[in-house]
Amino acid sequence: MPDYDGAVTEATNSGAATFPAKRGRGERSSPTIYDIAKLAGVNPSTVSRALSKPGRVSAKTQKIIEDAAEQLNYQVNPFARALPTGRTQTIGLIVADITNPTFFDIIRGAETTGSARDYTLVLAESAESPETELIAARRMLSTVDGLILASPRMDDDKIRALAADKPVAVINREIEGVPCVVPDVNKGISQAVRSLAANGHQQLAYVAGPPQSWMSRRRWEGVQAACDWYKLAAVRLESSKPTVDGGRQVARDVLASGATAVITYNDLLAIGLMQELQAAGIHVPDQISIVGFDDIFGADFTTPPLTTVRSPLGECGSRAATLLLDMLLGHDGPAGAVRVDTELVVRGSSGRLIA
Amino acid sequence: MPDYDGAVTEATNSGAATFPAKRGRGERSSPTIYDIAKLAGVNPSTVSRALSKPGRVSAKTQKIIEDAAEQLNYQVNPFARALPTGRTQTIGLIVADITNPTFFDIIRGAETTGSARDYTLVLAESAESPETELIAARRMLSTVDGLILASPRMDDDKIRALAADKPVAVINREIEGVPCVVPDVNKGISQAVRSLAANGHQQLAYVAGPPQSWMSRRRWEGVQAACDWYKLAAVRLESSKPTVDGGRQVARDVLASGATAVITYNDLLAIGLMQELQAAGIHVPDQISIVGFDDIFGADFTTPPLTTVRSPLGECGSRAATLLLDMLLGHDGPAGAVRVDTELVVRGSSGRLIA
DNA sequence: ATCAATCTGTCAACCGGTTGCCAACTATTG
């Protein structure tokens, strides 16, 4: 069979004129309140009031101005507005790793809630580095009205310092003095451990996440407490990184530990671990049960599908955004951390131990 | 076994003081060039020049000013700068659906490239609606230096109109007169069809994506051309939506079509389709081979792992950002669309037909 | 030493809104 290189493309319109690069400024810039004022026969300040201070001008003038604005297709210049007021209609979101699906839902939750209230989302990534994170946060802080930090890696004090400057909300970590949204892992963990105990498991391993992760420690505490209660032995194993790859690498430690049930810091680790164990001929869940964390996209694609403690990540993002926007409206932040519920989603990767 | 509600939480610092809501303006606002000017004993405009027009002031003054800026921990006020210049150091990205993993990599690519060149990424979602998309684009356009549209759903003309205002780059669609980055699907498709043909398949079905999707049509054309060449019969099936669920729903049509090989518009459809077929007792790939598109996160989690035509999505995002930033620097856009290569990733969901 | 050419810093206007203050106007009341 002759090779076919797929050359069906219509001639890639080469030779066509290139596009104009950049437009000069004055070209036909958008209308300003001065244009409206002229058209409506009033003072610019009146226009400004009509458009931003409802009730400050008479209904009649209001109407005239609105019509004029409509006619000119007016749009406020956000920068001109931001300069004197400091308000930018923008919230910032910093995540540790954009490619980590855990954050996808958080991003979405924040974006959706924000844009519903006419705020735009500005996104930055810290690449899991506390330093990068701090730099990004500082840079953002001057341009946004408020900041959401998802699973921040920097020190509590640094975060408090940021929060002293502008409203800040934190997801997946509790910091005294800063509004936080955290999944309350205890319910989900206790359900998971109970289910494992009921299925005959006695030895459990927890695969930890990054050492800087507050949430990883929190989960370990939860696991320990639940294991105490249900009389399971619990051991903690370290992972190199909280990814599929990290999960693969930790498989040998899991086997060495003798545990028959594993709870991992996140789903990525669980998936990697499961892949590696299966590759080694171990049957999941007959020989080892695996429970992940978060219920990320794709957790149900695996075979068997992953049992996991679901964190309502989208809700976290959305709640954090709401918190922030409310604070911008002058409300006080919540006294303690906002807790959202977690729950166990039982799928195929956990079950009765078949010795 | 008694129920355990996981109440191990340290007392949720209730009763603690609530957080101050919003800070007044004057409180201790950041230093300005006027502060620097005073400290350095020069005119503010000199400070401005020292900080943004390299070479315009003497080395000596430059040093003095830089030291003063350092000492005061000066940061430019982006809004004040944006007002007269119109430049915001910001690029916008609009995606059709934030939860669709296809876009994760695009977002990442754009963010990484942007932030490497000191641009901040502003994100918005169109929720697959041409109208929402246009509104978001319009709103963004006034606040960003350039705009990236990933898989836009609106008309060519609307996009050209936007592009006439500010630099715009498009991903996953070709529009004459607008810089575009598109995966060149032909290579990947021809590899896929060749592989299927070599495995004995003669009847192929293409499961299409959203009707507004330029890329879906493009892929269908590619599939047709390749099937022509390799002498396969190709039929096109419609999906309700380009998601896992949509894939499930299209399963009955796939069966009815009699095709033994399926190429879907994207991986999500492929995954859903595979799940539904397997649930119906069909063996993949022995009875039906499935090939997806994009190689999204999680495509290799399935059993069997998904064979797919990989689009370098991250690269698309990154390339589009580069294009945009170059245009902002005054370069012309590319003459034709920028093509990036696709390639077949053979995994377990495709193979020899076992009749 | 003289004069032109080049550097360097200052002045002031401007970007496009917002807002405190005030005056004019309207409505209410005695």
Added chain:
DNA sequence: CAATAGTTGGCAACCGGTTGACAGATTGAT
């Protein structure tokens, strides 16, 4: 009808940078 209170719109200053025009200082050439 006058006095008072409440509205409404205008003036002008301001937010924090940028930039064209210009003058004084330097430099170099003649």
